Amino acid sequence: MIGMNSILIIEDEKSVSEVIKAYLIKEGYQVYCASAGMEGIDIFKTRQIDLIILDLMLPDICGEEICKIIRQSSDVHIFMLTAKGALNDRIEGLTLGADEYLIKPLSPRELTARVNALFRRMNRGFHSVGFLFNDGNLIIDSEKRTIKVRGNEVSFTPNEFDILSALVINKGHVLSREQLIAKIFGEDYGGFDRTIDVHIKNIRKKIEEDTKSPKYILTVTKAGYKFGGEW
DSSP: OOOOOEEEEEOSOHHHHHHHHHHHHHTTOEEEEESSHHHHHHHHHHSOOSEEEEESOOSSSOHHHHHHHHHTTOOOEEEEEESOOOHHHHHHHHHHTOSEEEESSOOHHHHHHHHHHHHHHHHHOOSSOEEEETTTTEEEETTTTEEEETTEEEOOOHHHHHHHHHHHHTTTSOBOHHHHHHHHTOTTOOSOTHHHHHHHHHHHHHHOOSTTSOOOEEEETTTEEEEOOOO
């Protein structure tokens, strides 16, 4: 039993959402369902939601647009669930702020396993309270899970925060894409390796604002990434 984390399913196929809901309730989650995009946004605004499972093909508004709207005000976890499996579609979904991009058909058992793994990672957290780099230009508060760049708090998705934290904790060492996937998503993650590249690109945009900003994430050719901030 995981506890009463709240999950919102935005899916217009009632048979699909009801099956997913049944599996998640069995694991101890509180589950809300919406059959249209605007209905889902309304529920999100009025409930404390920890995870959104978002279908992209909806009758009133596309899932990509919903993701954009939610990301304007929240870093809630978002799993995109769709039949659109082309590489460009996946990259676009992650770029918009999705934490995972899951391809239909996906068994309810596998989806539930992904959800359980997500909340285990969130509950595990990081042991160090905080990090300060480059004379305070970058401050990472691991307890509050906040990041400030030049004194301004920057919105990070949970996966972006965890990737940056993993690089910081392993400062001085190169982490391969496979190692980052294992640390953030778990050994059984079935996604594609470009996931890490897209998240890294998003992180760089947020903490390396311009050419004068320090280069915090360094690419090591044919090896992976390492953290380049200075204590």
